[in-house]
Amino acid sequence: MPTAKCFADTNVAIYAVDADFAKREKALAVLASRPVISTQVVNEYLNVLLAKQKLGRADANELARALMATCDVAAVTPDVTELAMNIGERYQINHWDSLIVAAALATGCATLYSEDMQDGQVFEGRLTVRNPFITRG
Numbered sequence: 001m002p003t004a005k006c007f008a009d010t011n012v013a014i015y016a017v018d019a020d021f022a023k024r025e026k027a028l029a030v031l032a033s034r035p036v037i038s039t040q041v042v043n044e045y046l047n048v049l050l051a052k053q054k055l056g057r058a059d060a061n062e063l064a065r066a067l068m069a070t071c072d073v074a075a076v077t078p079d080v081t082e083l084a085m086n087i088g089e090r091y092q093i094n095h096w097d098s099l100i101v102a103a104a105l106a107t108g109c110a111t112l113y114s115e116d117m118q119d120g121q122v123f124e125g126r127l128t129v130r131n132p133f134i135t136r137g
Contacts (some may be wrong), residue, residue: 007104008035009114010044011131013067017049030113037071038080038103040096074107091123101127123137 008030015016015027042064074080080102087105088098097116102124105114112129119131 002116004066004113005109006030006033006035006113007100007107007109007127008037008071009112009116010041010043010048011043011115012113013037013041014048015061015066015115023133030132031067031070035071035113036074036104036109037067038074038076038100038105038116040076040099040103042068042073044096050129072107074103076112077106080106087123093117 012027012035015023016031018024018027020135023125026042028126035084045067048061049055049063050057051102055063056076076099080099084095084098084102087093087101088095091098097114100114101112101117105127109127112123112127113131113132114129115131117129117131119129119134123129
């Protein structure tokens, strides 16, 4: 699926362990390209596994470690947070999404795979959102 440097949002990681076969396959295809994720993605992933999917801590931690081994993990730094604040103001998106966008921009990604943002939206003229779960005709 992806070829250029890309960033995967939390929903991609969640669907990689989902019961929905079609979404799981698409998510696994994105993860197979070794995308960039941020520490935010890892923490949100753990939160969903623990709180919504009711996994035990050891199982959730094992999945989070596997995710980190599969992806390049970038830290959410003060500079990324500052960029996120600017992105949030400029594009009028919520703070958590702006942190994802900022981390993707800071790591030089051209594509952001996410179900949560508008497919085709371009940030700063260099980061395009792609929803890997929709069918393109």
